[in-house]
Amino acid sequence: xxxxxxxxPEIEAYLAKSKAIIIPIGSTEQHGPTGLLGTDALCxxxxxxxxxxEAGFLVGPTFNVGQAQHHMSFPGxxxxxxxxxxxxxxxxxxxxxxxxxxxxxxxxxxxxxxxxITAAFSEIYHAVTFAGPGNKPSLRCHLRNxxxxxxxxxxxxxxxxxxxxxxxxxxxISVTWFGYPEIARPGGELSPKIAPTGPILDAEDYRxxxxxxxxxxxxxxxxxxxxxxxxxxxxxxxxxxxxxFAAT
Numbered sequence: 001x002x003x004x005x006x007x008x009p010e011i012e013a014y015l016a017k018s019k020a021i022i023i024p025i026g027s028t029e030q031h032g033p034t035g036l037l038g039t040d041a042l043c044x045x046x047x048x049x050x051x052x053x054e055a056g057f058l059v060g061p062t063f064n065v066g067q068a069q070h071h072m073s074f075p076g077x078x079x080x081x082x083x084x085x086x087x088x089x090x091x092x093x094x095x096x097x098x099x100x101x102x103x104x105x106x107x108x109x110x111x112x113x114x115x116x117i118t119a120a121f122s123e124i125y126h127a128v129t130f131a132g133p134g135n136k137p138s139l140r141c142h143l144r145n146x147x148x149x150x151x152x153x154x155x156x157x158x159x160x161x162x163x164x165x166x167x168x169x170x171x172x173i174s175v176t177w178f179g180y181p182e183i184a185r186p187g188g189e190l191s192p193k194i195a196p197t198g199p200i201l202d203a204e205d206y207r208x209x210x211x212x213x214x215x216x217x218x219x220x221x222x223x224x225x226x227x228x229x230x231x232x233x234x235x236x237x238x239x240x241x242x243x244x245f246a247a248t
Contacts, residue, residue, distance in 0.1 A: 001052055003060045011099070014058050019102040020246035021058045022238070023092070024048045025117065026109035027066040030074035032168030032195075032214040034185055034222070037076045038064065039168075039176050040110035044146050046179035047231055048107050051238040057246070063092070063106075066113040070200050073207035082116045089120040090127065097128075097139055103246050105142045107238065109172075117143050142245050147171075149237030152230065159226045163194045165217025167210075171230055173219045178227025186222070194218045 003011065003021070026041030036042065041064035052059040068079040080088070093104055106117060121141045128139050147153055156164060156171040164171060177184040195214035200206055207213075 001056065001058050002049065003058055006058075011058070015100045018057065018246060019100060020105065020242065021060050021096060021101050021103070022048050022052065022105045022107055022242060023060040023063060024109070025063040025066065025106050025113060027068045027079075027113065028064055029068035029071040029077040029079070029110075030168075030213045031173065032217070032219055033190065033212050034219050035168045035173045035213075036176050036183065039172050040066070042109075042179060043172055043175045044107040044109040046175060047146050047234045047238060050231060051235045051242070054235065055239045055243070057242060060092075060096070063089070066110050067116050068110075068112060070112070070203055070206050071213075072203040074213055082119070085113075085116050086120040086123055089117070090123050093124050093139070093141065094127070102138050103140050103142070103248070105144065105242050105245055108143060108145045111145070114143070114145070140245070140248065144238075144241060146234050146238075149234050149241070151233045152237065155230055155233045159229065160218075160221055163216075163218030163221060165195060165215055166197070167215035167217060168195075168213055168219050169217045170219045170221040170226070173222040174224070174227035175230055176227070177222060177224045178231055181224050184224060186220070188220070190214070190218065190220055193220070 024044035026044055028037055031039040041062050045062045048059045065078050065080055066085060068077050071077040072079060096104060124141060160170045195217055197216040198209055
């Protein structure tokens with residue numbers, strides 16, 4: 001069930017049964033020569049929607065722009081200031097809380113978001129704590145990176161024992177191709193086959209070190225079939241964890 005494809009009476013009826021919602025959160029940034037700019041938002045969105053359809057819980061709209069400053073030398077990347085992202089997450093949360101939601105599960109698709117999401121939670125809890133009496137607000141937020149769900153990274157390593165890397169990976173690109181097979185764009189061999197690795201500094205330095213955007217990866221291995229296996233593992237992990245979180 002998707003919030004933005006629902007009517008307000010349908011959301012009111014859902015709230016009578018559950019106070020929990022999942023929000024996919026990611027980034028809009030380059031993902032090498034074959035990966036979609038929306039990869040880090042699409043992966044949690046694809047997983048969340050399938051988990052929501054299977055288990056009957058509500059999925060909110062995707063928060064699809066995040067912390068991508070270091071990718072800004074690649075055309076198409078969009079980024080937010082940390083303060084802007086924190087403020088937007090707080091506004092989203094307060095809107096949902098106003099309607100009665102008490103458990104907000106953020107499924108993240110971008111490692112660069114983690115610090116800012118955690119800071120946003122602190123801002124959210126601060127506001128909740130001082131909004132009323134007591135020291136134990138009912139609102140709870142939870143962060144989960146989709147690749148940290150049980151069994152997911154083991155599955156990725158089995159599928160891609162060499163060349164998984166850390167950015168523009170064959171696993172994340174496979175997930176997007178499974179979700180949107182019509183846009184799959186398999187290419188030829190990349191040069192070098194496996195991209196170099198190293199530190200991430202500012203945007204200009206990033207492009208000098210990694211001119212095609214990849215870090216340690218060989219995304220030419222990506223496939224729709226691999227994406228299906230990864231998504232199936234992730235969906236089961238989300239369902240189990242979301243149910244537990246919603247019940248706390």
